[in-house]
Amino acid sequence: MALVALLPLAAIIWVAFSPTENIWPHLVSTSLPGYLLNTFVLMTGVGVSVFLTGVTTAWLISAYSFPGDKIFEWMLLLPLAVPAYVIAYLYTDLLEFAGPVQGALRGIFGWELARDYWFPNVRSMGGAIMLMGLVLYPYVYLMARSSFLEQSPHLFDACRLMGRSRFNTFLFVSLPIARPGIAIGTALALMETLNDFGTVDYFAVHALTAGLFDVWLNMNNLGGAAQIALVMLTFVLILLALEHAGRSRIRFYQNTGRFVRRENIPLHGVYKWIAFTLCFLPVLAGFLIPFAILVSYGVRYFDQSWTAEFREYAFNSLTVSSIAAVSCAAISILIVYSRRIITPSWLTSFSKISSLGYAVPGSVLAVGIVISLTTLENRVDGLARLHFGFSTGLILTGTLFALVLTYIIRFLAISTGSIESSFSKVPGSIDMAARTLGHPPFRTLRLFHIPLVKSGIFTAMLIVFVDCMKELPATLLLRPFNFETLATHVYLFASDEMIEYSALSALMIVLAGLIPVVVLSKTISYSQLLKQKAD
Amino acid sequence: MPSILKVDNISCRYENENAVNQTSFDLEEGTLACLLGPSGCGKTTVLRAISGFQKLTGGSITLNGTRISSARLNIPPEKRNISMVFQDYALFPHLTVQKNIEAGLYGKEPSSRKAVVEEILEYVHLSDYSQRYPHELSGGQQQRVALARALAPKPGLLLMDEPFSNLDFELRESLGQEVRDLLKEIGATCILVTHDQQDAFTFGDMVGVMNKGRIEQWGTPYDIYHRPETRFVANFVGDGVFLNGVLVSDGKIQCELSQYGEQDLTGDISDDRIQHDLQEIKPGSGKEVQVLIRPDDIIHDDDSPTTARIIKKAFRGESYLYTLALPSGTRVLTLVPSHHDHDVGESLGIQLDISHLIYFDR
Numbered sequence: 001m002a003l004v005a006l007l008p009l010a011a012i013i014w015v016a017f018s019p020t021e022n023i024w025p026h027l028v029s030t031s032l033p034g035y036l037l038n039t040f041v042l043m044t045g046v047g048v049s050v051f052l053t054g055v056t057t058a059w060l061i062s063a064y065s066f067p068g069d070k071i072f073e074w075m076l077l078l079p080l081a082v083p084a085y086v087i088a089y090l091y092t093d094l095l096e097f098a099g100p101v102q103g104a105l106r107g108i109f110g111w112e113l114a115r116d117y118w119f120p121n122v123r124s125m126g127g128a129i130m131l132m133g134l135v136l137y138p139y140v141y142l143m144a145r146s147s148f149l150e151q152s153p154h155l156f157d158a159c160r161l162m163g164r165s166r167f168n169t170f171l172f173v174s175l176p177i178a179r180p181g182i183a184i185g186t187a188l189a190l191m192e193t194l195n196d197f198g199t200v201d202y203f204a205v206h207a208l209t210a211g212l213f214d215v216w217l218n219m220n221n222l223g224g225a226a227q228i229a230l231v232m233l234t235f236v237l238i239l240l241a242l243e244h245a246g247r248s249r250i251r252f253y254q255n256t257g258r259f260v261r262r263e264n265i266p267l268h269g270v271y272k273w274i275a276f277t278l279c280f281l282p283v284l285a286g287f288l289i290p291f292a293i294l295v296s297y298g299v300r301y302f303d304q305s306w307t308a309e310f311r312e313y314a315f316n317s318l319t320v321s322s323i324a325a326v327s328c329a330a331i332s333i334l335i336v337y338s339r340r341i342i343t344p345s346w347l348t349s350f351s352k353i354s355s356l357g358y359a360v361p362g363s364v365l366a367v368g369i370v371i372s373l374t375t376l377e378n379r380v381d382g383l384a385r386l387h388f389g390f391s392t393g394l395i396l397t398g399t400l401f402a403l404v405l406t407y408i409i410r411f412l413a414i415s416t417g418s419i420e421s422s423f424s425k426v427p428g429s430i431d432m433a434a435r436t437l438g439h440p441p442f443r444t445l446r447l448f449h450i451p452l453v454k455s456g457i458f459t460a461m462l463i464v465f466v467d468c469m470k471e472l473p474a475t476l477l478l479r480p481f482n483f484e485t486l487a488t489h490v491y492l493f494a495s496d497e498m499i500e501y502s503a504l505s506a507l508m509i510v511l512a513g514l515i516p517v518v519v520l521s522k523t524i525s526y527s528q529l530l531k532q533k534a535d
Numbered sequence: 536m537p538s539i540l541k542v543d544n545i546s547c548r549y550e551n552e553n554a555v556n557q558t559s560f561d562l563e564e565g566t567l568a569c570l571l572g573p574s575g576c577g578k579t580t581v582l583r584a585i586s587g588f589q590k591l592t593g594g595s596i597t598l599n600g601t602r603i604s605s606a607r608l609n610i611p612p613e614k615r616n617i618s619m620v621f622q623d624y625a626l627f628p629h630l631t632v633q634k635n636i637e638a639g640l641y642g643k644e645p646s647s648r649k650a651v652v653e654e655i656l657e658y659v660h661l662s663d664y665s666q667r668y669p670h671e672l673s674g675g676q677q678q679r680v681a682l683a684r685a686l687a688p689k690p691g692l693l694l695m696d697e698p699f700s701n702l703d704f705e706l707r708e709s710l711g712q713e714v715r716d717l718l719k720e721i722g723a724t725c726i727l728v729t730h731d732q733q734d735a736f737t738f739g740d741m742v743g744v745m746n747k748g749r750i751e752q753w754g755t756p757y758d759i760y761h762r763p764e765t766r767f768v769a770n771f772v773g774d775g776v777f778l779n780g781v782l783v784s785d786g787k788i789q790c791e792l793s794q795y796g797e798q799d800l801t802g803d804i805s806d807d808r809i810q811h812d813l814q815e816i817k818p819g820s821g822k823e824v825q826v827l828i829r830p831d832d833i834i835h836d837d838d839s840p841t842t843a844r845i846i847k848k849a850f851r852g853e854s855y856l857y858t859l860a861l862p863s864g865t866r867v868l869t870l871v872p873s874h875h876d877h878d879v880g881e882s883l884g885i886q887l888d889i890s891h892l893i894y895f896d897r
Contacts, residue, residue, distance in 0.1 A: 427623055427625060429621040429622070429623055429624075429625035430625050430627065432586070432588055432612070432619060432621065432625065433619065433621060433625035433626075433627075433684075434627075434638070435587075435588070435611070435612035435613045436586055436612050436613070436615075436617060436618055436619045436685075436694075437613075437618070437638050437639035437641070437684070437688065438613045438614075438639060438641055438642075438688065439613055439638070439641060440611065440613050443641075447638070448627055448638075451629050452627075452628065452629055
């Protein structure tokens with residue numbers, strides 16, 4: 001499996017360095033610097049935005065009590081359900097010149113023309129940063145909050161006793177200890193930013209993904225696309241390094257000892273409303289408003305949207321996502337369990353490599369998959385013509401195979417991570433007990449592990465399923481002819497400024513996205529419950 | 536008695552480090568043995584090697600005349616007919632007590648399975664608990680379920696890895712005794728691994744003291760305590776201090792205490808080692824040695840001309856453990872009934888009462 005995951009990347013590197021039509025000098029002298037700069041600005045902006053929003057809300061929720069804090073605890077996760085491209089289309093619709101907001105302002109102030117007043121243009125770099133920040137901050141929130149919750153209150157007390165103020169203690173103790181977690185959250189958010197195509201395309205922000213699509217689809221130059229993909233991979237490496245640094249330090253920083261969690265400190269007067277507002281704004285802007293618009297469009301344009309095509313797209317999405325989810329879970333179980341029963345170090349590092357897929361943008365992966373599969377196809381086709389006298393044609397890239405394979409490679413790490421963490425809660429002595437009681441390895445897996453980790457397997461399938469539903473760039477590039485999913489449906493209609501007619505599709509995606517968010521927040525409070533029980 | 540388990544010169548390696556180094560011992564049928572040692576000494580690795588979870592890099596293990604492990608051979612754990620009780624019990628949390636025990640009877644007739652479970656639960660006094668889940672049981676009960684599950688398949692050998700370490704002190708002692716009686720009753724052969732000498736002494740017919748991947752001494756608990764063969768064993772088991780002394784030609788040891796006390800420190804002349812050492816000593820000189828002085832080797836006697844100053848005292852309920860300084864400043868330990876309550880700084884009359892003279896080369 002690791003080999004399959006590595007193949008596309010190797011293919012990119014190979015083709016990037018030996019293109020049939022070398023546009024590299026052309027790229028470097030013309031558009032590449034712009035792509036690079038835009039991507040860099042976008043990622044920096046989103047990074048700062050998710051950091052500020054995520055850490056602030058996480059700290060408020062984990063240290064203070066104020067009106068609505070228990071509800072915000074899980075509501076702050078909701079924007080995760082909204083894909084960046086959906087929110088981009090909706091806000092453009094809402095805030096453009098002909099939209100309801102500017103219309104209302106004109107009505108109130110009596111302006112008539114665009115030059116009468118100044119209003120920020122949503123379809124800009126700033127808009128892209130704002131909107132992506134709005135839906136990606138939950139990654140940081142989630143990681144930062146669990147770091148804050150796992151810190152022993154004694155650390156905080158010790159620092160207070162040394163005479164530091166609450167805020168000073170936060171800066172001096174809590175934030176640095178949570179740093180690895182925050183780094184991981186930020187890295188994940190930035191990987192999503194790099195992966196995004198829908199938003200940058202719609203906002204005409206010429207980032208690397210947009211460039212890749214342009215070179216491949218408009219100039220029909222796969223070699224050039226591979227070269228841009230290679231540049232994106234260097235960004236990926238930097239993000240992976242950031243994430244890895246976070247993960248390797250998290251073991252030392254986080255307290256695994258048992259301690260009683262303190263009651264949160266109640267806020268009074270104006271402070272409690274400041275805290276309320278700070279938590280409410282991201283939820284409002286990142287979820288409530290877009291969700292409300294989607295629902296209203298969905299209801300208003302129901303008759304035009306509830307078509308046979310829509311049902312077909314929904315069915316397509318469900319099928320492809322389900323196949324990918326089940327395959328991912330099955331492969332993950334095999335990987336995790338074989339790593340558990342045989343532990344040579346080369347296997348561990350090998351299977352680690354196979355989990356890099358999640359960091360690689362969908363578009364980059366698509367380029368790699370197409371290059372490697374086409375090569376394979378041509379070989380098979382050639383052999384078939386030679387020996388059997390007929391052409392097999394595009395049996396791989398022309399079918400769902402390529403798309404499903406891309407989904408699996410891209411989301412395998414997520415399901416492996418989830419399944420591995422539930423496996424790791426089963427002590428090794430359970431395996432040994434089963435073996436000494438006369439059960440061979442695979443019966444041990446079936447009788448004892450699967451029943452114990454089935455909720456982890458379910459979570460893994462769910463998350464992969466939803467991620468596949470949302471996935472846009474790779475789906476756009478690899479879907480077979482005449483095959484649309486809900487995500488591509490939203491993209492195609494929104495590009496034509498007809499978001500209203502695909503609102504039902506977007507709503508489906510968001511609703512599906514809500515399921516893991518709810519499950520996620522449930523398991524969070526569930527683990528807290530367990531902790532309290534243990535104390 | 537025939538030997539049922541033969542561990543012959545085994546070695547195990549973890550990442551280029553010898554976890555177990557050329558270790559051998561035999562076990563007779565019905566013996567309860569203990570491997571005792573500090574953490575990291577390799578005792579658990581020996582257990583894993585016997586159960587088949589750890590490959591050997593050298594030597595071999597034979598069970599009931601069949602070779603089960605060598606550098607080239609590793610019969611999988613499920614085919615060895617060896618059962619194990621784990622430190623955390625490793626009860627399957629999703630199964631009832633009944634199903635947990637039945638897990639070891641896979642492939643047997645349902646009716647015979649039920650009979651076995653009933654019988655074994657009776658042995659461990661848990662007949663009323665067969666439909667409970669592990670988390671509904673107390674620590675001691677979980678322990679006994681783990682034992683019942685291990686015994687149900689009638690294993691040729693039972694292994695126990697620190698089985699009492701999760702229990703509190705009182706339960707530990709009573710359960711240790713109970714488990715020993717039960718295993719004796721059914722005639723099981725068992726190896727228990729522990730870092731706690733009290734566990735080892737309560738439980739074991741034979742004790743092997745391990746250090747750095749080797750068994751330093753294999754013997755009865757009495758011998759381990761009173762006749763330690765190496766300095767490590769003397770140090771690890773029980774309290775005590777080493778006093779510098781000189782072994783002279785008549786088998787006596789001269790040391791600071793022997794000058795003051797009435798009793799001579801005389802070794803057992805018939806012992807091979809002393810004879811060997813004595814032959815090496817040239818007339819008129821001696822061999823420099825260190826003598827092991829246990830707290831019970833020094834007894835409190837108010838009339839004794841020999842006194843030592845109390846440096847430290849530790850209350851142990853029925854007795855005090857006093858740390859004493861001899862006139863030269865050398866420190867020794869003594870165990871004194873606790874109604875002899877003396878203050879730090881006072882002088883205490885002492886006398887030597889050594890029944891086993893243990894010395895090592897300096």
